[in-house]
Amino acid sequence: MTTNLTHDVQRSTPRAVELMSALFGGQVQDPYPVYAELREIGDGIHWSDDLQAYMVTRYADVRKIGSDPRTFSSDLFYDSAPSAHDPQNPEHLRFLDAASRLFMFADPPVHTRIRSTFRHAFTPQAVENWRTLIEGVTAELIDRYPRGEEFDIMPGFAADVPVAVIAAILGVPNEMRGKFREWSYAYASTFDPIVQGERRSQAIATSLELFDYLGELVAARKAEPRDDLITTLVQTETVDGDTLGDVELLAQLALLLVAGNETTTTLIGSGLTLLFDNPDVRERLAEDMSLLPDVLEEMLRIDPPLHFVLRKTAVEAQLGERTLPAESMLFPCPASANRDPRRFDRPDEFVVPREDNKHLAFFHGIHFCVGAPLARLEGQVVFEHILRAFPDIRAGEAPAVRRASNSIARGWDARPVVL
Amino acid sequence: MSDVEPTVLVHSDQCAGSGACRRIAPDLFGADDKGWVVLLDARPGADRLDDVLEAQDACPLAAIEVHDGQGEPIE
């Protein structure tokens, strides 16, 4: 973090400091008890010296941050990990020219303009057209595994489904998929603050190959329009009546990969784990698959793939009783909000169907995940296929391992299963 | 709830077409041919306050605003 604080931070209690150091120091396997304790200390808002930011843990505060983008700004690319670069290095500068344009890091009116094209491609009706494709990818990838033998479902299945789906949606030919996956991982790693120095230069060089390739796809669709996502984005007018520029567009296409791949992968690992841990829910599902959408929402509530988002106060801001100075960095924590007992009864239990399940896994407000309908469809297709094709699927003998090193995107290092 | 007469405002440029508002109050919220929200009644009367607040709460994009007679937001 490079923020220079010009104001006095509001000190946290020693216990809150201790809990956050463990959490962001990568030492916590199960963060939920930590969130639960932090939520009840003071007003649930805590300054972290490590993050140079306030962690926000309660539902009402996290949601309020989402609904007020004028006060709680997303224009913070240059305060965040992916902007780290060497100003002398021309490759780094070329990378930043595209990477700094992500609409995830923009406020209105820039955000509204770019998102007004993307939203067309991801409405609930539009994503239905991809159902058959997702079913095909799921079947192809899972049917490679033998029944009755233990294997780790994360690398070859959970990680591959979203990459194969988005590649197909973008019109990337099959033979390019390996390359495409490698590029996506390299670009995603530029968002990881621990990737610095030579590793960052390498990741940036590889990301530029991805950007160039996406640029070629955009040019190809302009020359020869197809009935696909990129063509839609090339042709759709923004709310301002223009269309997106080439670099502007390819930057957002690259964003789809970082925002959509690892999150959906994590959802598959977490969802299977929750099904193993809740046999009663699984039995009910086996009898009535129409419960699946409710099950999926509860998976997203109780264990969301993305634990934090990032915001910065544009002006002095009020959260409950707390006044936060302008230019404060905030880490609102949807994963904690989703278990706030002020909002959810029996917050630590997997309840299906849960009444009024307005969880914040996709956040809230103008930046609400534009890919949510696609992520939901992928989740439904994957779990339905697995439960129908392999009704006896069970957890393997080897332990499932959560990744503790990344406290923001909490993935799985291993999720052994037997089909 | 009371005699507060709600005034409703929608930001259709932020709408994601989820349909949540229409499911709650189909006579107050509609959609254009692309699926984006269209406000059918901005002053639906005091007895609809609960409905419009429920729709506001249900919108994941926070694209629906409800105000009282003085222009103060209500939640």
Ligand code: HEM
């Ligand atoms: C279960 C899977 C997913 C989860 C949990 C998730 C979560 C989120 C969250 C919390 C945000 C808000 C970030 C912020 O406001 O700072 C977000 C934004 C976004 N997501 Fe997702 N996401 C998922 C899948 C996807 C998929 C599949 C795609 C696209 C293929 C996608 C594309 C995006 C984009 C482009 C944004 C930026 C939206 C904006 O700033 O207006 N996501 N996502």
Ligand code: SF4
């Ligand atoms: S609930 Fe919000 S996003 Fe969904 S259709 Fe209504 S206004 Fe649009």
